Amino acid sequence: MNAAPTRLLIHGASGRMGQALLRLAAEQPALHTVVAAVTRRSPAQRVVDGVPHFAAAELSGVPAFDVAIDFSLPEGFDPILALCVERGLPLVSGTTGIDETQQGALATAATRIPLVWATNFSLGVAVLAELVERAAAALPGWDVDIVESHHIHKKDAPSGTALTLGQAAGSAGQAVHYASLRAGDIVGEHTVQFAGLGERIELTHRATHRDIFARGALHVARMLAGRAPGAYRVRDLLD
Template identity: 40%
Template sequence: MTALVIHGSEGRMGRRLMALAEEHGFELLGGIDQDTELSVVESLLSRADLVIDFSLPAGLDALLIALEGRGLPLVSGTTGLSPAQHAALERYSDEAAVLWASNMSRGIVVLRALVEEAARRLPEWDAELVEVHHRRKVDAPSGTALTLAEGLVAARGEGQIERGRRGQGARRPASVGIQSLRGGSVVGEHRVSFFHDGEQVHLSHVAESRDQFVRGALCAGRWLMGREPGIYAIEETVD
């Protein structure tokens, strides 16, 4: 049985991972958050086979320092990372298998594929994205929205992402706008729209609970076990 440690265990995702890990076949050793004593962190990591991280960017920095030299497989869903933090994940992947994803949902994996296919087939259509999350989400746009927009631009081979529409002036050709809404207890909604003269195409995903993200993260962790060091993508875990 895989011995699992949850990093960010006091967050919304962390609490659900703590609640569901054992019923998905993991041995839950415990959780780590920003207030966990260093001796406890050392003890947990020394016995772990796998770490799943859903925290904040600063928390991931501390985790990567603690993991250095251990070679423990790492699944991370922490968003809002800087280029330097993504580079730090890359460096850790020299010694361990690492899977980072802005969204662990299988539905989002399929949505991304559909969005990229639509972008290729509708190259002259205007593309816009709207994402909605609960009032306490700290990053905007969401990591998932950025992943979808980046995939869309890459599929077309041109374009630029605009975070919000403001001011005056016509829409720039090939731009992809992202609008972020925050309120209530919304778990997550993403809608990608393609507009042309006289017609529209809309592709969307609505998360009704966090449990599908938990299942995706746990499945990704199970898939990652035994893999060679390197960076892996969530798409690789979906049949």
């Protein structure tokens, strides 16, 4: 990991995650410096709090950076991936809804640059996925259920995080069942239950603030800088 601050490009800077990334990066100047913030539309101001802002159409002209962090929309994903491949620089992306063609482009890009694409950047969820995988391998034949809760405005069910946890459990061959709840302003709760005869194990993660996802993405970006090409998981970069 570099001793100097990691130079970041924030792609999707006008969104909720983009704004959190800008705010939290500014709180850790010894670790991160944002050299470009990219928004879908032309920015009202070219420089905000010392950070240069660019429209998506100007992406090719952004200054030198060490890592790009992308929380945008599927239609904005291809250009930022192409830019990172062109410059040979790492990409951290949490953009959801990308299609099979874009997933294929990610796999191809991973042969040339280090990258992380994840449904959840919580470091706690990354540890939970590892625990789930270990439990599934140690408990063959047990019932596996994942119960996830989110705020009422979340549309996808099961959540992407629940499906990622299901993949971790399914890696050992277990069949996974899902239940989704949508209520109030719940940020995110995920419980993975392993049930056997006469006993039960529950592994739970509760998110109480959305900043944990931005903090995780910043951590991953700093740890990804300077790595060899490849597709990394959040849990590969915990320390």
